[in-house]
Amino acid sequence: MNRIFNFNAGPSTLPLSVLEKVRDEFVDYQGKGMSIVEMSHRSAEYDEVHHKAMNLIRELYGLDDNYKVLFIGGGATMQFSMIPMNFLPAGASCDFTVTGTWSKKAFADASKVGKVNVVFDGKDDDYLNLPDPKSLKLDPSAAYLHITSNETIGGIQWQSFPDTGSVPIVCDMSSDFMSRKVPMEKFGLIYAGAQKNAGPAGVAIVIIRNDMLERCPENMTAYLNYKTHAAKDSLYNTPPVFPIYMVSLVMQWVKDNGGLEGISKLADERSSIVYDAIEANSDFYRCPVPEHCRSKMNVVFRLPSEDLEKKFIEEASEQKMGGLKGHRSVGGCRASIYNAMPIEGVKTLAEFMGEFAKKNG
Numbered sequence: 228m229n230r231i232f233n234f235n236a237g238p239s240t241l242p243l244s245v246l247e248k249v250r251d252e253f254v255d256y257q258g259k260g261m262s263i264v265e266m267s268h269r270s271a272e273y274d275e276v277h278h279k280a281m282n283l284i285r286e287l288y289g290l291d292d293n294y295k296v297l298f299i300g301g302g303a304t305m306q307f308s309m310i311p312m313n314f315l316p317a318g319a320s321c322d323f324t325v326t327g328t329w330s331k332k333a334f335a336d337a338s339k340v341g342k343v344n345v346v347f348d349g350k351d352d353d354y355l356n357l358p359d360p361k362s363l364k365l366d367p368s369a370a371y372l373h374i375t376s377n378e379t380i381g382g383i384q385w386q387s388f389p390d391t392g393s394v395p396i397v398c399d400m401s402s403d404f405m406s407r408k409v410p411m412e413k414f415g416l417i418y419a420g421a422q423k424n425a426g427p428a429g430v431a432i433v434i435i436r437n438d439m440l441e442r443c444p445e446n447m448t449a450y451l452n453y454k455t456h457a458a459k460d461s462l463y464n465t466p467p468v469f470p471i472y473m474v475s476l477v478m479q480w481v482k483d484n485g486g487l488e489g490i491s492k493l494a495d496e497r498s499s500i501v502y503d504a505i506e507a508n509s510d511f512y513r514c515p516v517p518e519h520c521r522s523k524m525n526v527v528f529r530l531p532s533e534d535l536e537k538k539f540i541e542e543a544s545e546q547k548m549g550g551l552k553g554h555r556s557v558g559g560c561r562a563s564i565y566n567a568m569p570i571e572g573v574k575t576l577a578e579f580m581g582e583f584a585k586k587n588g
């Protein structure tokens with residue numbers, strides 16, 4: 228086998244045991260003589276997979292009956308449209324924190340639908356910093372507050388969430404979904420594209436509170452209305468069966484690894500190893516993000532020159548470490564270290580970083 232340590236930002240590394248299980252049962256699922264992707268989405272076999280994925284997400288996040296889990300096609304990007312279309316009627320306004328590439332996109336779409344009030348914009352810090360949640364001047368009558376919990380490109384992550392009273396937080400958790408415990412009671416809606424921490428691309432996972440469902444307008448086309456998906460348990464139309472099947476296996480893997488408690492400890496450990504490697508060679512590597520908001524999922528760092536960054540990425544790839552190039556919009560290096568990245572992967576990276584700094588510093 229020739230697998231590498233894959234530091235890509237998304238799609239990204241998945242647990243090897245899950246990939247192997249998918250391979251083993253792909254052609255003939257549980258002796259039914261066909262693949263899971265060839266079966267009716269109304270079959271008993273698929274129904275079990277579908278609800279297993281939903282129920283594991285409920286169990287892992289400790290959701291009560293006040294929340295529904297939905298699977299919706301179109302990725303997280305589709306949610307940028309659906310959220311304002313459902314929750315931002317004429318006359319209402321929402322609050323937005325603009326903290327990087329992804330929240331800018333969500334903001335742009337929401338602005339086309341209704342009134343958006345920016346309560347934080349990180350542009351003066353090149354989107355490399357986050358505010359103290361207590362410092363935000365929030366509108367108590369806002370329809371919702373939108374937050375991107377982890378900015379995948381900038382490498383910044385909210386460590387706590389503002390107290391918003393009765394205003395629900397709507398949160399894009401695409402790149403830190405299922406990586407830590409979150410104060411669920413603050414959220415009216417959480418959404419995540421699966422391809423960072425939960426499975427392959429092709430489905431968005433949505434966790435929605437019942438009072439939000441009640442706010443969805445009646446005069447709306449079916450697929451775009453959250454109520455439609457909730458009423459049919461995300462089986463209104465043919466759901467993205469293959470990604471959901473893989474989400475069910477990845478969620479089982481999270482459970483087998485100690486649930487959110489075990490998984491978040493691993494995230495602490497992984498990220499400490501990489502940030503420590505940066506600090507240990509601080510005359511060579513530099514993390515542009517202040518400590519208080521450094522992401523535990525996407526570690527961004529710079530080398531003394533762009534030429535050295537290029538060399539670093541090339542030599543790392545010769546040593547079976549891939550995907551370390553920063554996003555084209557910001558340059559530099561980025562190590563995405565999602566749930567499925569083994570500790571051995573970040574140790575290998577940290578060791579390589581030390582050697583590379585010694586040779587080239």
Ligand SMILES: *Cc1c(COP(=O)(O)O)cnc(C)c1O
Nearest residue numbers: 302303304329379399401402420
């Ligand atoms: C990747 C990502 C998205 C976009 O997800 P798609 O599924 O490609 O639409 C949105 N938000 C964040 C934070 C992301 O990391």
